[in-house]
Structures are given as structure tokens and as C-alpha cells.
Amino acid sequence: MFLALKELKHGKLRFTMIGLIIVLIAWLVFILSGLGNGLSTLSAATIKNWEAEHVVYENGAGAKFSKSLLSQSLQSKIEAQPGVEEVAPFSQAVIAILPIDGVAEGEDKVDAALLGIEASSFLHPEVIEGKAIEPTIKNGVVANITLKDQKGYAIGDVIAIDGSELNAKIIGFVENETFNHLPSLFANMDFVREYKYSAPGSNNGVEDAINAFAILGKVVDAIQMEKEVDGVEVVTKSSAINGMPGYTAENGTIMMMLVFLIVISAFVIAVFFYVLTIQKTQQFGVMKAIGASNGFIARAIVSQVFVLSFFSILIGIGLTYLTAMVFPEEMPFNLDPVLVIIYGIVLLVISVGSSLFSVRRISKIDPLTALGRVE
Amino acid sequence: MTLSMKNVSKVYKEGESQIIALDQVSMEVASGEFVAIIGPSGSGKSTFLSIAGALLKPSQGEVKIDNKNIATLKDKELSHLRLHEIGFILQTSNLMPYLNVLDNLLLLKKMSGKVTKQDGAFAKELLIELGLTDKFEKFPNELSGGERQRVAIARSFMNDSSLILADEPTASLDTNRANEVVSLISKEVKARGRAAIMVTHDERMLAYCDRVYRMEDGKLTLQ
Numbered sequence: 028m029f030l031a032l033k034e035l036k037h038g039k040l041r042f043t044m045i046g047l048i049i050v051l052i053a054w055l056v057f058i059l060s061g062l063g064n065g066l067s068t069l070s071a072a073t074i075k076n077w078e079a080e081h082v083v084y085e086n087g088a089g090a091k092f093s094k095s096l097l098s099q100s101l102q103s104k105i106e107a108q109p110g111v112e113e114v115a116p117f118s119q120a121v122i123a124i125l126p127i128d129g130v131a132e133g134e135d136k137v138d139a140a141l142l143g144i145e146a147s148s149f150l151h152p153e154v155i156e157g158k159a160i161e162p163t164i165k166n167g168v169v170a171n172i173t174l175k176d177q178k179g180y181a182i183g184d185v186i187a188i189d190g191s192e193l194n195a196k197i198i199g200f201v202e203n204e205t206f207n208h209l210p211s212l213f214a215n216m217d218f219v220r221e222y223k224y225s226a227p228g229s230n231n232g233v234e235d236a237i238n239a240f241a242i243l244g245k246v247v248d249a250i251q252m253e254k255e256v257d258g259v260e261v262v263t264k265s266s267a268i269n270g271m272p273g274y275t276a277e278n279g280t281i282m283m284m285l286v287f288l289i290v291i292s293a294f295v296i297a298v299f300f301y302v303l304t305i306q307k308t309q310q311f312g313v314m315k316a317i318g319a320s321n322g323f324i325a326r327a328i329v330s331q332v333f334v335l336s337f338f339s340i341l342i343g344i345g346l347t348y349l350t351a352m353v354f355p356e357e358m359p360f361n362l363d364p365v366l367v368i369i370y371g372i373v374l375l376v377i378s379v380g381s382s383l384f385s386v387r388r389i390s391k392i393d394p395l396t397a398l399g400r401v402e
Numbered sequence: 403m404t405l406s407m408k409n410v411s412k413v414y415k416e417g418e419s420q421i422i423a424l425d426q427v428s429m430e431v432a433s434g435e436f437v438a439i440i441g442p443s444g445s446g447k448s449t450f451l452s453i454a455g456a457l458l459k460p461s462q463g464e465v466k467i468d469n470k471n472i473a474t475l476k477d478k479e480l481s482h483l484r485l486h487e488i489g490f491i492l493q494t495s496n497l498m499p500y501l502n503v504l505d506n507l508l509l510l511k512k513m514s515g516k517v518t519k520q521d522g523a524f525a526k527e528l529l530i531e532l533g534l535t536d537k538f539e540k541f542p543n544e545l546s547g548g549e550r551q552r553v554a555i556a557r558s559f560m561n562d563s564s565l566i567l568a569d570e571p572t573a574s575l576d577t578n579r580a581n582e583v584v585s586l587i588s589k590e591v592k593a594r595g596r597a598a599i600m601v602t603h604d605e606r607m608l609a610y611c612d613r614v615y616r617m618e619d620g621k622l623t624l625q
């Protein structure tokens with residue numbers, strides 16, 4: 028630490044520049060992970076928020092709600108399966124909503140995901156304003172708060188559903204509920220059914236049609252259940268999330284970018300520290316000549332890199348939160364503190380790890396270098 | 403015997419040709435002895451010091467420092483030996499550029515563990531003796547060549563090493579300073595019972611030494 032800190036202090040400019048590189052890399056990593064996280068939240072937040080462990084689809088649906096059509100009458104059979112604690116039917120539709128008196132000048136219809144659940148279901152998120160849906164208010168819906176914050180809807184507003192004669196009434200708001208990149212609109216199952224299957228035959232002859240069931244229960248045997256209940260496929264919640272349209276592709280893209288970014292920065296950082304070390308070959312030779320052990324020099328290098336990277340990464344995190352504040356509200360940016368810590372540690376490990384390359388080099392330096400003969 | 407070298411040879415291989423830098427050299431230096439080596443450039447003096455200081459392995463022969471045969475020591479033991487038994491004054495003063503004068507001396511103590519108050523006091527005492535009273539906080543690039551050399555000398559005294567090896571310590575000093583520095587080394591040797599070997603070109607410095615050797619084409623002879 029002694030050498031490390033003294034040298035940092037003496038070579039302020041040089042180390043500021045290297046620190047800056049690490050700050051920029053960290054900044055980029057955190058921004059990218061925040062965007063990735065925001066995007067994946069946007070595409071499946073509602074499902075992620077579910078307490079459920081498994082989801083039941085129609086056989087062949089491939090964990091896609093839009094391809095799955097089941098009858099709610101299966102519910103009792105599923106409930107009877109071993110390990111199942113609770114079953115909740117779920118139905119979804121993509122809609123556009125507009126104020127009942129028409130769209131004002133300069134405004135647009137708003138896309139939303141209409142999600143049918145049962146009023147007392149465990150799929151109903153906690154309302155932060157107003158009240159939850161109830162069977163007695165058939166057309167009552169609970170909307171994601173962004174409809175209020177960004178689109179100006181309020182409790183008590185009656186909204187028209189585009190392409191349908193149905194009207195809904197906003198009775199409550201929830202937060203962080205999005206589905207398919209759209210704000211969620213929770214409604215009574217009957218209401219959704221009325222909207223979706225109003226045309227004769229549109230339910231393929233399935234009685235009481237729904238899209239899927241969410242199952243609560245830690246010890247459910249999915250394979251066994253598929254055997255017992257005809258015509259269903261049972262997947263874990265994470266498979267259900269991956270089945271959301273675009274989710275895997277989006278996540279894959281972001282992950283790929285992150286991985287490349289991290290791998291490339293590992294190289295960049297390693298090269299920087301390596302060059303820095305090579306420049307000091309003569310100095311290390313002198314230290315060895317006057318009796319420094321490899322361990323002493325290695326500790327000096329590693330602790331220096333650690334201090335430098337640690338503070339650079341902290342600054343990178345700070346910058347990221349500052350940037351997040353100036354991002355427009357619609358930007359799907361969501362910094363998960365857990366992710367920030369994980370990526371921070373990954374970056375720290377990378378830079379300290381890459382400095383170990385230089386340390387290997389040090390151990391090979393001949394103390395004779397000190398005599399200025401061996402170059 | 404602090405240093406004992408028996409029939410030491412050093413051969414540098416360069417492609418096809420060989421350079422015999424040291425040829426069957428023997429020398430013994432006891433504690434309290436101050437020995438000088440003179441000789442023309444390229445005769446093998448620095449090579450000799452490097453071997454005596456355990457920086458370089460001889461091609462042949464036996465080197466014992468404090469009765470330890472250095473051929474049998476591992477890297478780690480060698481650096482321990484260099485740190486605790488040998489004080490090096492290199493041909494070009496080699497200070498850490500980012501440490502101030504005082505820290506350059508204390509670095510040695512850092513290497514062997516903790517720096518105590520006494521170490522600080524001792525370092526200052528040495529620097530004062532070498533006429534560097536108001537340079538404690540200066541960095542090497544703020545010193546003259548001679549001042550740097552004196553810091554390097556102080557550093558070689560810092561650890562209680564039994565063997566001091568100096569490669570032309572007075573090269574960049576004026577006559578007065580050179581006299582002071584060499585008499586200081588001589589004083590250290592006598593007072594603290596160390597052994598010292600000094601390579602020099604300066605015939606006037608030989609007066610301080612107990613014995614003078616001449617190196618010529620890798621062969622060492624007592625004057």
C-alpha cells in the first residue's frame with residue numbers, strides 16, 4: 028500500500044488518465060446493464076412480479092400466451108394435482124385505449140395490455156392508488172401508473188377500447204406492471220372474455236376460454252401434471268418469461284453486448300497495466316537488487332490497481348445514476364442495485380486479475396536490470 | 403568471514419563467441435575491512451560486484467556471504483539475503499522516482515516489515531551525516547546527481563547489512579564530496595564492523611582502503 032499510494036500521488040496525471048478509462052468502461056457497462064434490465068422489465072414485468080412457480084399453457088403453445096387457449100374448467104383438475112397450492116386463470120389481449128369522448132387534438136390512442144384475472148387472485152398486484160378490481164364493478168380496470176404519469180389518465184376516467192363497443196373504468200393504479208412492453212391493464216376475467224371472444228367462434232369452441240393458469244406451489248411436478256391433465260404443457264415461471272415475445276432476443280442482444288464489452292475492456296485494462304509495468308522494469312530491477320521480494324512488488328502493484336479500479340468504478344456508478352436522472356422518462360432504464368454490485372465486482376476482479384499478468388512479468392525481471400545493462 | 407569467493411569465473415556467451423568477464427577470481431573480506439578494486443573499463447569490476455552481491459550467479463566457483471553458500475539459496479532466500487546482509491550502491495544511483503528522499507530510505511524497512519520511529523530517526527541521522535539536511539522531502543528529480551548518489555549511499559547503510567558493495571560511488575561527486583563520502587563509508591565500516599568493497603577509478607580514494615585490488619581482463623591481483 029505504501030508504494031502504491033505514494034506512486035498514485037506522485038503520478039497524478041498518468042493515473043487519472045488510466046482511472047478515466049476505467050470510469051468510462053464502468054459507466055458504459057452500467058448504462059448498458061440498466062438499459063437491458065429496463066427493457067426486459069418492460070417486456071415481462073407483470074410475469075416477473077408473479078409469485079407463481081409454474082405456468083400452464085395449452086399443449087403446443089410453446090410458452091406463448093397468445094398461442095394458448097384453455098378452458099377455465101380445467102382449474103379444479105389442476106388444483107387437485109399434488110403440490111399445487113393455488114391456481115389462478117390468466118388471459119391477455121393487446122388493445123388500444125382512448126378517452127371515451129374521443130382523442131384530443133395532438134394526442135394518440137395508447138397501446139396497453141389487457142390482462143384478465145380473477146378479482147381475488149394472487150395475480151392481482153398491490154394497488155398504490157384507488158382500489159383493486161372486484162366482480163361487482165364489471166368494467167373496472169386497474170392500470171399501470173404510467174398511464175397516469177405519462178398519459179394523464181385518472182381514477183374514475185372512462186376509457187373506450189379501440190375496435191370494440193366496450194368501455195372500461197379506471198378504478199385503481201399499480202406500479203411497475205408492464206407486459207409485452209406495454210402498460211398492464213388488469214381487468215375482470217369476464218370483461219376480457221367479452222372483449223376477446225365477442226365474435227361467434229372466436230374461442231375455437233372452448234368454453235370459458237382463458238390463456239393460461241398460474242400455479243402457486245413449490246413442489247409441483249410439471250411432467251407428472253402434463254400426464255394427468257390432458258392437453259396442457261407446464262413450464263416454470265422463468266420459461267414463461269423467456270416465452271414473452273422478443274424477450275430472449277432482446278436479452279440475448281444486450282447480454283452479448285455486455286459480454287463483449289466486458290471481454291474487450293478486460294483486454295484494454297490488462298494492456299494498460301502491462302505497459303505501465305513494463306515501463307517500470309528498471310525500477311523493479313532496482314527494488315529487487317536492494318532486496319525486495321517478488322511478493323512485496325506484487326502486493327504493491329495489485330493494491331495499486333485495486334485502489335485505482337475501486338474508486339474509478341465508484342465514480343462510474345455515480346455517473347450512471349446521474350445519467351439516469353437526465354434520461355427521458357419513457358426510456359426503459361432500470362438500474363438494479365444488485366446488478367450494479369455484481370458488475371462492479373466483475374470489473375474490479377477483471378482489472379485486478381489483469382494486473383496479475385504484469386505481476387507474472389515482474390517475477391521474471393532480473394535484479395541485474397538495476398545495473399542498467401540488461402534492457 | 404563476511405565475503406568469501408573462491409575461484410569464481412563468469413563467462414558471458416554471446417552467440418558463438420564467449421566473453422570471460424571473470425577468470426578464477428578469489429577474494430576474502432572480513433568485517434571491518436574496506437577493500438577497493440580498480441581497473442580499466444570492461445575489465446569485469448561490475449560483474450564481480452554483481453556476483454558478490456548475489457545478483458548474478460557465477461559460472462564456476464563458490465561464493466559465500468556470511469558463511470552461506472549462495473548457490474544453494476532459493477530466489478526468496480536470495481532477496482532476503484540482499485535485503486538484510488547487503489547494501490548496494492549502484493553505478494548509477496537508483497532511487498524510486500516517486501518517493502521522496504526519506505521514503506527512499508524507509509522503503510528498505512517497509513520491505514522487511516514495519517517502519518518504526520527509530521527507523522525514521524536513523525534515516526534522518528544518516529542523511530544529515532551525508533549533508534542532506536534540508537532535502538528530506540525532495541524527490542530524486544529535484545536533486546543533483548551527487549546528491550542522489552549520497553541518498554543511495556545512505557540507503558545502503560539503512561539496513562544493518564554486513565556487506566556494502568559500491569560501484570563507483572564517487573563518480574559524480576566533486577573531490578571534497580568524494581572525500582567526505584568515502585571517509586564516511588570507511589567510518590561506517592570501522593564503527594559498525596561492516597565489510598565493504600568499492601570499485602573506483604579515483605586513485606585519491608584508495609588512501610581510505612585497507613587493501614587495493616586491480617582487475618584486468620577478468621583477473622584480480624592484489625596491489
Ligand SMILES: Nc1ncnc2c1ncn2[C@@H]1O[C@H](COP(=O)(O)OP(=O)(O)OP(=O)(O)O)[C@@H](O)[C@H]1O
Pocket residue numbers: 400401414415416421422423441442443444445446447448449450
Ligand atoms: N550481460 C552481459 N552479457 C554479455 N557480456 C557482458 C554482460 N555484462 C558484461 N559483459 C561484458 O563483460 C565484461 C566486463 O563487464 P563489466 O561491466 O564487469 O566491466 P566494468 O569493469 O564494470 O567496466 P566499467 O568500468 O566500464 O563499468 C565486458 O567486456 C562486458 O562487455
Ligand SMILES: [Mg+2]
Pocket residue numbers: 447448449493569
Ligand atoms: Mg562497471
